[in-house]
Amino acid sequence: MKIAMIGTGYVGLVSGVCFSDFGHEVVCVDKDPAKIAKLNAGIVPIFEPGLDALMARNVAAGRLSFTLDLAQALAGAEAVFIAVGTPTRRGDGHADLTYVMAAAEEIAGALDHYAVVVTKSTVPIGTNRKVAEVIRATNPAADFDVASNPEFLREGAAIDDFMRPDRVVVGLETDRAKQVMAEIYRPLFLRDFPVVYTGLESAEMIKYAANAFLATKITFINEIAALCERVGADIKAVSKGMGLDGRIGNKFLHAGPGYGGSCFPKDTKALARMGQEHASPIQVVETVIKVNDDIKRRMIDKIEDLCGGTLRDRTIAVLGVTFKPNTDDMRDAPSLTIVPALVGAGAKVRVVDPEGRREGEHLLPGVDWLDDAYAAADGAHALVILTEWNEFRALDLPRLARIMAEPRLADLRNVYAPADAAKAGFVAYVGVGRQGEVNG
Template identity: 55%
Template sequence: MKIAVIGVGYVGLVSGVCLAEVGHEITCVDLDQAKIDKLNQNHVPIYERGLEDMVAANRAAGHLHFTTDLAAALKDAEAAFIAVGTPSRESDGHADLSYIYAAAKNIAEQATDPLVIINKSTVPVGTGDEVENIVKTTRPDLQFDIVSNPEFLREGAAIEDFMAPDRIVIGVETDHARKVMAEIYAPFAAQGYPILYVNRRTSELTKYAANSFLALKLAYINEVAELCEVVGADIKGVSKGIGLDPRIGEKFLNAGPGYGGSCFPKDTLALVRTAQDHERPLRLIEMIVSINEYRKRAMSRKIAQMCENEVKGKKIAILGLTFKPNTDDMREAPSIAIIQGLQDMGTTIHAYDPEGMENAKRYLNNITYCDSALACVDSADAAVIVTEWDEFRTLPFAEIKTRMRKPVLVDLRNLYDGQSLKAVGFDYQCVGRPQETVINSMPVSDD
């Protein structure tokens, strides 16, 4: 099937490439000429493992095209995906739908054939109705359907998630739209991946409800971790103990410095605003948002405590900047609040991240960026693991100790155990374990 994808950001690019991979003829459209030029040279503007190779392979096979010409992309296309950003409005926290509405109007103006318009972006309930009104008003003569098909992609594993989805949710209002969507996803249905057909509004809300529930699990385990630190319990054991219950599940129960990224912060806030607009406030989600914002800033105070609250003029080494590993995404990353909190206390920050340093420059000022973890910790008064990149799991601490001014490690991702760090001579603090029992607590066993 010939399909247009409007927007070559994270969701649009991954979706377009993966749909090309299963045999559809995909044309991705974006207004950014420089971005399109790079893609036509097989240079991918985001970091996602395997994506660049897939772009090159599908372009060579003739299944994937990139252009700024929307009319050309829509010619003979049976479907068009809208995959543009829906960031939070700074004024009120509502999802900014201006890009969605602009894309819908442009599609209506340029389309010449009957078209199924599919919203892949994360949008509040009822957005599909407004898109339908925009298209109908702009082009009363156009035969079209509006579909909701939210993405459930994890950054760092987006290709895997698209090609082997745990579910595909499709919100349709007509039999024709359902038929077209069935054809698009036929390669996935043939492999037995579950496809859920619902109405459009149900599909729109499902995306927000899913992300907010995952954010709830993270906020909950971080709250429990705070309690663990004062009662002598180990959050790793607690997480494993409750996660073995299949009704709870083990995922999203790793305590840390708070959630970030392009989805959870804006989606939880947008759901809160939607509920308030309908006079059905979601108090639980409101609390999650508050807990997470407080926690990110509180991590800077935890670091200061490890330095005996004398951090002015001290050098702090930050290992990991992105909100999670295997991505270069800095949006709402906990590192931002942590670093800004430390800078407010008068510290000097040196930082290293395998992929995120260039993007970090858009969010953080007055930082020295280093080309390795070892260079980052040179003469540091404390080192802080913020992002759980694999290379931080096997750091050479004997050498690191000789490089640091003071052997202090604050492990916000619980990558290490206190005994191994104590043996090397480090003062060590992690998350969800009281300082006095970090060294002597029993390891968590799978036996």
């Protein structure tokens, strides 16, 4: 089956590469000449473990190609996926559908045969019907169906999520469209991965509801962590005890500096806005958004307290600035709130991140970038673990304590035990939702 993938951002590129690995012929199209040139040269413009090798394999097999020519991509395609950005619109919190509707209009102009137009982008409820309206208005003779196929990819584990999904959600209205979508996902169906067919609105809602629930779970455990600090409980023990309950589960129960990334911030805002507009406010989600912002600011206070109440003229080494490990994505990362606050308070900030520098250099002005945690910590007054990359999970704590001007550790991902930090020579330690802090 031939598939056209419009958009070669994170979702579009990962999806296109994985579909080609299913055996489909996939043509990915984008308006950015520089990006298409890189892809045709075998260069992956994003960091996602394993994506470069998988892309190279399918390009070599002749199943995957990249072009600027939409008509070329659509020629003979039985399914056309829209995988363009839907960022938060300034001023009102809505998802910006400019790129989605532009793609729909261009598809209509080039479509000369039956195809299923599939929205892969995260879009508000009712968007797929609007896509259909745009196509019909632009090309009344177009023969097509629309389908909603939201993605559930975790950055850093996207290939595994695509190949071994918890479920595939497909919203549609005709048997003809269902036959096309069933053939696309046949490799997963044959391996007993669930494919859930729903109406268009239900599929759109599933994506928002799932992300809002996970964001709520993260925010809930961070609120519990703040209370743990006051009452003498340990959030790691609390999270473990909660997570063993099968009704709750242990995922997304790790206390930290708040959620970020490309999905949770914009999707919670969009869902909250939809609730307000339909006179059915999602008050839980509205609170989650506010609390998550508060949590990030709370981390700044922790670091300041760790440094004796002032950050002026302190050298702070920050380990990790991407919103999570195994990605180069900086979108809405906690670091974008925390690091500028440190700089603004007069600290000299040194940053180390395995993949974040390319994006981070223009997003975090006024910091020094280094390639090594020990170089960043040398002579520093505090060390902050902000993203739990694997290389920050096995640091030589005694060595760090020896080379720092003041061995103080703000472990905002609870990677190390307070007792281990004290034994290594740290005179002060602060985590999230934990007792046993060292204060020197």
